[in-house]
Amino acid sequence: MKNYGLFLSLIFIIILSSCRDDFETVPSTGELRFSKDTVYLDTVFTNIGSSTYNLKVYNRSNNDIYIPSVRLAKGESSNYRLNVDGLPGKSFENIEILAKDSIYVFIETTVNVANKPDPLYTDEILFDNGSNEQDVHLVTLVQDAIFIKPNQNPITRVIDSLTLDGQPTTIKGRFLEDSELNFTSEKPYVVYGYAAVAEDKTLTVDAGARIHFHANSGLIIDKKATLKINGELDNEVIIEGDRLEPNFSENPGQWGAIWMRAGSKDHEINYTTIKNGSIGILLDSIGSNSAPTLTIKNSQIYNHSNYGILGRETNILGENVVINNAGFSALACVIGGAYNFTHSTFANYWNNSFRQFPTVLVNNFFTYDDNGMDVVETRNLVEANFTNCIIYGSNNIELLLDRVDGSDFNYNFSNNLIRFNDFNGSYDGIPEYNFNDSTHYQNNILNESPHFRNTLTNDLIIGQESAGNGLGNLSGAMQVPQDILGENRTSSPDIGAYQHIEFE
Numbered sequence: 001m002k003n004y005g006l007f008l009s010l011i012f013i014i015i016l017s018s019c020r021d022d023f024e025t026v027p028s029t030g031e032l033r034f035s036k037d038t039v040y041l042d043t044v045f046t047n048i049g050s051s052t053y054n055l056k057v058y059n060r061s062n063n064d065i066y067i068p069s070v071r072l073a074k075g076e077s078s079n080y081r082l083n084v085d086g087l088p089g090k091s092f093e094n095i096e097i098l099a100k101d102s103i104y105v106f107i108e109t110t111v112n113v114a115n116k117p118d119p120l121y122t123d124e125i126l127f128d129n130g131s132n133e134q135d136v137h138l139v140t141l142v143q144d145a146i147f148i149k150p151n152q153n154p155i156t157r158v159i160d161s162l163t164l165d166g167q168p169t170t171i172k173g174r175f176l177e178d179s180e181l182n183f184t185s186e187k188p189y190v191v192y193g194y195a196a197v198a199e200d201k202t203l204t205v206d207a208g209a210r211i212h213f214h215a216n217s218g219l220i221i222d223k224k225a226t227l228k229i230n231g232e233l234d235n236e237v238i239i240e241g242d243r244l245e246p247n248f249s250e251n252p253g254q255w256g257a258i259w260m261r262a263g264s265k266d267h268e269i270n271y272t273t274i275k276n277g278s279i280g281i282l283l284d285s286i287g288s289n290s291a292p293t294l295t296i297k298n299s300q301i302y303n304h305s306n307y308g309i310l311g312r313e314t315n316i317l318g319e320n321v322v323i324n325n326a327g328f329s330a331l332a333c334v335i336g337g338a339y340n341f342t343h344s345t346f347a348n349y350w351n352n353s354f355r356q357f358p359t360v361l362v363n364n365f366f367t368y369d370d371n372g373m374d375v376v377e378t379r380n381l382v383e384a385n386f387t388n389c390i391i392y393g394s395n396n397i398e399l400l401l402d403r404v405d406g407s408d409f410n411y412n413f414s415n416n417l418i419r420f421n422d423f424n425g426s427y428d429g430i431p432e433y434n435f436n437d438s439t440h441y442q443n444n445i446l447n448e449s450p451h452f453r454n455t456l457t458n459d460l461i462i463g464q465e466s467a468g469n470g471l472g473n474l475s476g477a478m479q480v481p482q483d484i485l486g487e488n489r490t491s492s493p494d495i496g497a498y499q500h501i502e503f504e
Contacts, residue, residue: 025066025096030132032067033058039107041140042245045147045190045212046113051245055105055136057127059097067095070105073124073135079111080123080138111142119143143188143244145212150174150193162196164222164261173220176203183209185235190242194256196220197227207232207271212242213255218277223263223285231271233298233486239274250276250458252327252352253305257282260294267294275302280323282307283314292317292338298484301330302458305352312366313337313379318344320484320497324458325350328357330393336364336379336407341386343472343480343489345496348393349455359393359419360386363402364409378407387414388472388480390450390462390496396421401432414442415473417466417495421447445471450496453503460496463503468495 035056044050059065071091072078083106084092097103111121119142127134150173151160162171173194181201183189185208192214197203199222205211207230213219221227231237241254248254255277260267262285274280280301283294293315300322301308308323309316313335321344323330330346333339339362348359364381367374381403391399398419403409411432420433427433435441448467453459462468472493481490487499494500 025064028065028067028128028132029061030128030134031061032127032134033060034134034136036136038137038139041107041109041138043141043143044109044111044244045143045145045188045242047110048190048242049110050108050140051243051247053107055107055125056102057097057105058102059099062099064096064098067097067127069093069126069129070095071126073126078123079109079121081108081110082106082125107138109138109140111140113142113144116142145188145190148176148180148189148191148195159193162194162220164196164220171220172216175222176201182206183211185209188212190214191217191219194218194220194259196222197225198222199224202226202228205229205231205237207235207237209237211237211239212244213239213277214242215254216256218256219258221258221260221264221267223261225264227258227260227264227267227269229269229272231269231298233271236271236273239272241276248276250303252276252303252325253278260284265293266291269294269296269299271297272299273302274299276304278305279307279310280304281309283309283311283316285314291315292340296321300458300484307332308346310334311337311339315382316340318342319480320344320482321346322460322484322497324348324455324460327353327355329361330359332357332361333381333384334361334363335366336381338382339384341389342476343388343483343493343495343497344386345390345450345460345498346392347390347450347452347455347460348395348398350394355395358395358400359398360391361400361402362411363400363404364407365402365404376404378404380408381410382408384411385414386412386416387476388416388493388495390417390460390468392417392419392450392452395419396423397427403432412440412442413444415444415471415476415495417445417448417450417468419447443471443473445495451500461498462494462496462500464500466494466496466500469500471495 041050085103123138124135159172162169162173175196175198181203183205188210190212257279259282295317298320303325305327308326308330310332315338318341324347330348346359362384365378367376451463451466453461470492472495477489477493483499484497489499
């Protein structure tokens with residue numbers, strides 16, 4: 001019985017010692033500390049909500065405190081929204097912070113630039129009152145834009161889908177009106193869903209234009225339609241997603257693709273950067289063996305979750321093209337076609353997942369299922385000519401020529417720097433990989449370093465130690481006399497899209 005009484009006494013003492021009054025707080029004395037004194041919310045488009053940013057508020061004292069007031073300086077009229085320690089609103093009272101502890105404040109904004117003459121929108125979060133008041137500044141840049149969205153039924157809220165070849169599809173989007181067929185540099189364009197160019201129409205994109213695609217959005221050029229992107233050396237066109245925060249600046253898969261459908265024609269892309277989609281350019285239809293369906297020059301294609309360029313039985317002419325970082329291949333020339341690339345750099349240092357495909361893939365067939373049986377059909381590879389190009393990446397085999405008998409398979413590689421390290425002899429005896437066959441290979445360099453400046457940041461300029469310096473084919477250099485940066489290459493052409501520089 002004595003032990004039982006002692007046990008109850010111990011329990012009572014433990015309960016008393018473990019209890020504390022969490023509400024025994026004292027007012028803040030103006031000595032809060034913050035993770036930053038200014039929160040910069042990165043550029044947002046008008047009427048489009050920002051990402052959520054955070055601020056940490058510290059109580060460094062030995063006392064449990066409460067902050068009598070936390071509020072936005074502009075009050076309820078502010079375009080900022082707060083969440084303070086789990087509570088949403090624009091003003092708060094008696095916010096508690098334990099001794100040596102902290103709380104989070106989350107911040108978002110949506111601003112209509114039409115109501116704000118100054119694109120720089122600011123406010124303050126005010127902590128406490130009077131002589132104890134402390135503040136944290138909020139700053140964001142609001143950018144006006146032209147929005148292109150599919151139509152939506154006002155009653156059912158169903159978003160319109162495209163009709164292609166007379167058949168309804170599940171692709172959300174609409175065809176551009178005639179008045180929308182010239183994208184200028186006056187304001188950026190923000191596209192929701194797929195903006196489509198109708199038959200016999202041409203979409204012209206002026207130098208300096210910026211096009212931002214929302215998730216699951218892109219551009220479709222229908223049969224007999226044309227895309228002309230007219231970027232210039234010091235005034236390029238930028239095509240990317242609509243998330244402008246630095247954390248999204250190099251993220252792949254943010255939008256869909258630029259899809260040039262079968263029967264589309266005469267596409268031209270010059271001085272353009274296309275980044276962060278699923279497929280940078282998807283091009284169908286050979287159209288003509290003699291005239292390119294797409295001519296692309298002085299352009300960069302980065303960070304695509306599937307392909308940089310996927311050409312399917314088509315005709316592409318490329319000069320000073322740079323592609324890096326694709327989940328599958330940087331360049332895929334499949335189902336035959338005609339492909340001619342000069343002074344281009346194809347690299348793949350994808351590190352977001354395992355990559356099975358090589359940097360450059362060329363084949364002359366496709367497969368499909370017919371009642372449970374795989375059927376293989378071939379198409380003529382009319383030509384696949386690579387001159388003065390770099391084909392490199394993080395895998396051992398970065399060039400795959402996948403031939404199936406039954407159709408033509410014509411290819412030629414001249415003065416290229418190629419990574420093809422067949423260390424286990426898997427490709428021995430396959431004629432397409434006989435690099436000593438002068439009919440198909442002339443003056444190529446295997447497995448020597450291109451000396452890129454920084455593959456992680458898509459900086460594929462080559463340095464003084466590049467194995468391709470001065471070894472470009474002169475006739476190719478005369479065809480493309482300037483590199484992608486406008487440097488003359490006719491006296492001593494380097495392999496790839498860039499003439500080498502001396503790295504700092």
